Amino acid sequence: MVKTLSSVIELKVGRAYLSRVWFLIISLMIPKIYKLRLRKISGYFSSCKRYFSKYFLVFYRRHDGNNTKVVVVVPKKIIKLRVNRTQMKRQIYSLCLPLLRKSKGLELVFVINKSITTASREEIFENINNIFSKLDK
Secondary structure, three states, X not given: OOOXXXXXXXXXXXXXHHHHHHHHHHOOOOOHHHEOOHHHOOOOXXXXXXXXXXXXXXXXXXXXXXXXXXXXXXXXXXXXXHHHHHHHHHHHHHHHHHHHHHOOOEEEEEEEOHHHHHOOHHHHHHHHHHHHHHHOO
């Protein structure tokens, strides 16, 4: 008898945990090579340009490396609970990942706006795709 992943998890930890496991499989964090360590860079915001979109305020600048690095900032003023802020970050990172592999030499900081809370996943992806196409020129 072959057991699937869902049946094994269901037997071991119960049905409530199953939805969390599938959520983690769908929206994983990005690899370390694509993460921007913002706290280690002094004066980042004074040396970068800004781009305004419907759902994001994007701070960006070029760098000499091969990889595009990104960080997502979700203010507490917009999303109160930490769990929900982390979930939003993971969703945005998972939408950015295919675009990060294609673009080269950018450092991006995505600060989300209040309007993202009512947007669908497709609208957010379209907006992120537009941002990458405009900034990657």
